[in-house]
Amino acid sequence: MKRTIRTTALLVGTLMATIGLPAATARADDPAPRVDLRVLVVSDGGPSTEAIAAELENAGTPYTEVDLADTGRDVIDPGFLADTVDGRPRAKYQAVVLPNDNPFPTGSAEMAALVAYEQKYSIPQVDAYTYARPQVGLNAAVGTGYAGSVDGVRAEVTQAGRAGPFGYLEGAVPFEDNSPTVGESYAYLSTPVAGADFVPYVQAAIPGRPTMGSLVGEYRHDGRRELVVTFVYNRYQQQYRLLARGIVEWMTGGVHLGADRNYFAVHVDDVFAADDRWDSALNCTPGDVDCQPGEGTPNPIRMVPADVDHATTWQNSREFTLDFAYNASGTVDHREDNGGQDSLADKLVAERDQFRWINHTYTHGFLGCVQNTAVVPWTCARNADGSTRWVSRNEIADEIATNEAWGESAGLPLQSSELVTGEHSGLKVTPQQPEDNPNLGPALADTGIEWLGSDNSRDPVQRKVGTATTVSRYPMNVFYNAGRAAEQVDEYNWIYTARAQGGSGICEDNPATSTCLAAPLDTATGYTEHIVPLETRIALTHVLTNDPKPHFIHQSNLAEDRIAYPVLDGVLGAYDALYTDDTPVVNLRMKDIGVEMQRRALWRAALDADQVTAYRIGDRVTVRTPVGVALTATMPTGTQHDGTGFGAAYAGSLSGWASADGLPYTLDLPASAGAPAAAVEPGGTPAPTSAAPRTDVPAGVEQQVPYGAER
Structure with a gap:
């Protein structure tokens, strides 16, 4: 999606948008220009321009980056910015992002070219982080x-911001403060110059004064529009994540390729089965492979009917659906051991339509290599010739098919194309099994599996396995072997403290582990005071980064103390407090997440290969894509394709996927989609402003202050 310019070339692979032609520069006989929907990002290597480029990249919005530190870069001159195509003037970029209001030396010809370009084609400019002046x-x-x-400041979106590009926010923009010892943000808070046409969009109280200072605002002058940002940020910080969508909508006039939504899905594994319990004395899990054979007494955790009632009540209150990944042998074996009775399974089947269901294999067996569990950690069993001994194709297919058959007989609303194997087994797992079970792909083909869950912590990139495509899932640090908060904290302490404190020493062996503890948590309060806020922030970060990947927990976390709910409530509660009702969390099932990720991969490849062409002339957008590649775009409300509405409403706009089938795909924009007229009509090309002064960037922005590992 990014193109780094070294030679001036025709801009191919873009959706082009006419932002509007200032009246002072247009004549009645002039053809309306076409303006490419590619964004020009001029970077000084700082975190703020990198953050905007990352937002464009992630959304699928094409951009060209010019690195000012690159001695071989192209010069930004009139020919670099515009040309003529088929007798029609073309602006190659619909918006310009600069590190500040003028990163060039005073009197620069490049800045003069940008000023003239912005005036002529009404191109908006984003000052990614600039000094108030x-x-x-x-x-x-x-x-x-x-x-x-x-750090820790609560900024607010102004009325103008809510009526404009930040209308998807409820109002609050809280700034992170993850460390009391590291500076994480820096800002210049100031009021508009008297008489200036400046409208603050986001502001915060000026310390020691009764006035508010602008953090993000629009400045109109000399026939130009600038979005002036006076605080520094990186791509991960929550304050930027909240504002990123609005910055892009402002600079593009709400007409651009790509889309950005906030996703959250939660898979609950091992439903019907029981999960082994952590032993606080042994620091392992009896019955599982981390304990020595025969060590300890298994004490399994299993939901009860009241836990199902709680789950349905919670779902209804949150308007959110959980995905239950089930193992049917859990209830079959339970009935055999309990005279045919299983009140949990009876309740789950009675409430089956309340949830989405995923095949998790019949017994939750390990489907990779045959495990040698006589040693800890386990190893792969070997054949006589020294080769790896693999679970067979028939065994894998039987695990899948038997579980599906039971689910169908119970009336579970399944998608037969979805599968999550126990422990994501069959897929590679290092260090013991660095390759997939070669029998896995054929077994997936035998059973019609198209979407296969994988662990994002070890297999984050979508890939093909036989007939299936992987869907990476984020593991939440709410442990499978904990039903009580005290158990969770005890295990957390053991994993993340030093050996001298009775811990595993993992942080001594791997200092990069970001969840390390300076001292053990209080088992009575540590879950609520430390783990819940931490896991909430980690998951919320995923939600706010246009990331559709699901998270996963286990049925044990819905049982006993029901320790999953405080984290889930934290994520959804924080989200609801930040976003308006027209910007809901998108809660997709697994196959739909897989399709979204697959479409994005195809779209990204087409953009990178310059196989997408699109433009806007007047109120019409025309797009061409390769056959088989769906296009993604964000358009204003009221946009239509062949008389039918485009996309779906989200965050005050329309966005979605559409198929062009290799033919021109046209979108008719509403009359209101034109960019606002410039506040001051240009009177020739003024001399560029003086170079911007140096801004402060604290250490916590240059290198993100972690509040937890990316999972």
Whole structure:
């Protein structure tokens, strides 16, 4: 999606958008220009321009990056910015992102070219992070405002911001403060210069003063529009994640390739079965492979009917659906041991339509190599010739088919194309099994599996396995072998503390582990005070980054103390407090997540190969894509294709996928989709403003302050 320019070339692989032609530059006989929906990102290597580029990349919005530190880069001149195609003037970029309001030396011809280009084609400019000063419509922060840390500050979207590009937010923009010892954000808070056409969109209180200072605002001057951002950020920080969508919508006028939604799905594994329990004395899990054979007494955790009632009540209150990955042998074996009775299974089957169901194999057996569990850690068993001994194709197929047959007989609303194997087994797992079981792919073909769950912590990239395509899942750090909060904390302490503190020493062996503890947590309070907020923030980060991958927990976490719910409530509660009702969490089932990821991969490949062409002239957008590649775009409400509405409503816009079938795909925009007229009509090309002064970037922005590992 990114193109780094080294030679001036025709811009192919873009959706082109006319942002509007200023009246002062247009004549009645001039053809309307076409303006490419490619964004020009001029980077100085700082975190803020990198963050905007990452947002464009992730959404599937084409952009060209010019690295100012690259001595071989192209010069930004009139020919670089615009040309003529088929007798029609073409602006090659619909928006310009600069590190600040002017990253070039004073009097720069490149800045002069950008100014003239923005005036002529009404191209908006984003100042990714700039100093508050009169050149951007703000009073200097020193003396009348504030320059300093804004860690932990609660900023607010203004009324103009809610009516404009940030209308998807409820109002609050909380700034992170993950470490009391590391600066994580820095801002220049100031008020607009008297008489300047400056509209604050996001602001915060100026310390020690009764006034608010702008953090994000629009400045109109000399026939140009600038989005002036006066705080620094990186791509991961929550404050930026909240505002990223609005920054892109502002710069593109709401007409662009790509889409950004907030996704959250939660898979609950091992339903009907029981999960082994952590032993706080042995620091392992009797009955599982981390304990020495025969060590300890298994004490399994299994849901009861009241836990099902709680799950359905919770779902209804949150308007959220859980995905239950089930192992039918869990109830078959339970009935055999209990005179044919299983009140949990009876309750789950009676409430089956409340949940989505996924085949998790019949016995939850390990489907990779045959495990040698006589040693800890386990190893792969070997044949006489030294080769790996694999679970057979027939055994794998039987695990899949038997579980599906039981689910169908119980009336579970299944998707037969979905599968999650026990422990994601069959897929590679290091260090013991560095390759997939070669029998897995054929068994998936035998049973019609198209979507196969994988563990994102070890297999994050979507790939083909036989007939199936993987769907990576984020493991939540709510342990499968804990039904009680105290058990969770005890195991957490053992994993993440030093050997001298009675821990495993994993953090001593791998200092990069970001969930390490300086001291053990209190088993009575550590779950609520430390683990829940931490896991909430980690999961919420995934939700806010346009990431459809599901998370997974286990049925044990819905039983006993029901320790999963505080984390899930934390994620959904925090989300609801931040976003408006027209920007809901998108809760997809596994196959739909797989399709989304697959479409994105095809779209990205087509963009990178310059196989997509699109443009806007007036109120019509025309797009061409290769056969078999669906296009993704975001358009204003009221946009139509052949008289039918495009996409689906989300965050005040329309977005979605559409098939062009290799032919031109046209979109008719509503009349309101034109960009606002410039506040001041240009009177020739003014001299570019002076180079922007150096801004402060704290250590916690240059290198993210972790609050937990990416999972």
